[in-house]
Amino acid sequence: MHTKEIIYMIVIPFLFVLAITPFIKRVAKHVGAMDIPNERKVHKVPIPRLGGLGIYMGFILGYILFGTMSLKMNAILIGSFIIIITGIVDDINPIPAKIKFLFQIIAASVVAFYGKILLSDLSAFGFYIEFGIFSYPITILFIVSIINCINLIDGLDGLAAGLSSIYFITIGIVIVGWMHTFGLDAVITFVMLGSTLGFLCHNFNPAKIFMGDSGSMFLGYMIAVIALLGFKNVTLTTLLVPICLLAIPIMDTLFAIIRRVINKKPIGEPDKKHLHHQLLNLNISHRNTVLIIYFVDILFAGAMLVYMLYDRMVGVILYSILFIIVLIFVLKTNIIVEHKKKQNNEKC
Numbered sequence: 070m071h072t073k074e075i076i077y078m079i080v081i082p083f084l085f086v087l088a089i090t091p092f093i094k095r096v097a098k099h100v101g102a103m104d105i106p107n108e109r110k111v112h113k114v115p116i117p118r119l120g121g122l123g124i125y126m127g128f129i130l131g132y133i134l135f136g137t138m139s140l141k142m143n144a145i146l147i148g149s150f151i152i153i154i155t156g157i158v159d160d161i162n163p164i165p166a167k168i169k170f171l172f173q174i175i176a177a178s179v180v181a182f183y184g185k186i187l188l189s190d191l192s193a194f195g196f197y198i199e200f201g202i203f204s205y206p207i208t209i210l211f212i213v214s215i216i217n218c219i220n221l222i223d224g225l226d227g228l229a230a231g232l233s234s235i236y237f238i239t240i241g242i243v244i245v246g247w248m249h250t251f252g253l254d255a256v257i258t259f260v261m262l263g264s265t266l267g268f269l270c271h272n273f274n275p276a277k278i279f280m281g282d283s284g285s286m287f288l289g290y291m292i293a294v295i296a297l298l299g300f301k302n303v304t305l306t307t308l309l310v311p312i313c314l315l316a317i318p319i320m321d322t323l324f325a326i327i328r329r330v331i332n333k334k335p336i337g338e339p340d341k342k343h344l345h346h347q348l349l350n351l352n353i354s355h356r357n358t359v360l361i362i363y364f365v366d367i368l369f370a371g372a373m374l375v376y377m378l379y380d381r382m383v384g385v386i387l388y389s390i391l392f393i394i395v396l397i398f399v400l401k402t403n404i405i406v407e408h409k410k411k412q413n414n415e416k417c
Contacts, residue, residue: 075245078135078259079266082127086267090123094271094278102160104279116276118160121284124264125153128291131260141253144184145294148176152216152290156283169282170213176290177212181205186297212293214322215315219289220282221325222318222344225359226274229318230265232366233288236314237262239370240295246378254298261291274356313388316369316395317344317362324399347402365395 097103097117104116128149136142155172158164180186181204188211189204200207223229237258244255265288271277280288292315312319321344329335348358368391376384 074135075241075259078131078256079263081134082131082260082263083267085130086123086127086264087270089126090120090268090271090278093119093123096122097160097278100161102157102281104281116279118279118281119157119283120268120272120278120280121153121156121160121282121287124261124268124280124284125149125287127264127267128257128260128287131256131264135256135260136253139253141184141186141298144180144186145257147183148179148294149287149290151176151179152286153283156281156286160281160283169286173213173216173286173290174209177209177216177293178205180212180294180297181208186294188297208297211297212290215293215296216286216289218315218318218322219292220285221322223280223285225355226276227269227272228359228362229285229288230269230272230280231359231363232315232317233292234262234265234269235363235366235370236292237265237295239314239374240299242374243377252298254295257291257298258295261288261295274359313373314370316392317366320344320395320399344399347398350402365391 094117097119100119102117102119104118106114132142132146151172155164155169155176159169187204187208188200190199219229219233222232240258241255241262244251244258268280268284272280296312324344344362348361349355353361369388372384372387372391374384375387
């Protein structure tokens with residue numbers, strides 16, 4: 070694959086999504102797919118959602134132009150269609166979380182059972198583990214988990230789209246600089262990068278349109294699929310790279326689960342104590358909060374690139390330092406539990 074082809078894979082979907090999104094915005098208003106402000110939302114006026122449809126259309130265009138038909142690609146397309154339809158329905162008229170979860174499992178099952186895109190074995194530190202029949206539930210769990218990680222982080226203008234773009238860029242650099250073969254994962258990565266950046270132009274603060282669940286679930290699905298496609302020779306390295314690149318959304322999701330378990334709240338119940346909410350509580354502006362999270366995620370991505378392309382030990386050290394810094398911030402805020410200082414002030 071030549072540099073010119075990679076540029077086309079990024080630029081054509083980018084320009085297409087950039088051009089089609091204003092039209093989708095009008096469609097969203099027409100069908101009532103509007104995000105209405107409430108006490109949990111950050112925005113103050115109704116904003117059209119359904120932006121995920123634009124990203125999806127960019128992906129489909131990219132596949133038509135640059136993809137090749139195969140069993141794996143068919144499975145990815147079928148699963149993506151299930152995800153995008155579920156998201157569109159939810160964007161127009163919200164559906165119960167259990168129903169969305171069910172269709173996420175169905176989409177992931179298509180990838181696993183029909184496409185045979187599986188996390189089937191793992192080698193690390195001289196050990197080899199073959200998952201056998203458990204490959205299917207492990208793969209489905211992985212896909213559904215990543216879908217919901219991106220879905221949960223989608224709380225500020227441009228946040229989910231920006232973090233996803235950082236992921237696609239980093240994987241693209243790894244493909245070009247480390248992997249010397251350009252397969253299906255490369256095509257999808259560069260096409261998704263262009264599509265997501267095209268949408269981000271309309272979604273960055275102040276957002277003119279939101280991606281909605283159609284976008285956040287689709288991005289999570291495609292991120293998981295790209296990670297699985299990289300498991301041609303599954304080692305601890307190839308397993309950890311995509312997971313570590315998603316450090317912010319994964320940590321935020323884990324903290325949310327722990328927080329809700331401690332407070333005896335349903336795991337799926339929304340709240341305003343996510344990482345981005347804590348930064349907003351420090352009187353940091355909406356845009357600067359997003360930029361700070363971008364910056365931290367870029368640092369994590371940089372540490373992974375150092376690990377993959379330069380020196381593994383240096384990469385591990387850098388990543389560990391970043392993780393500790395984020396953990397210290399978390400412990401000093403109300404992300405997991407109410408801070409004692411706040412409780413003492415209430416008693417006074």
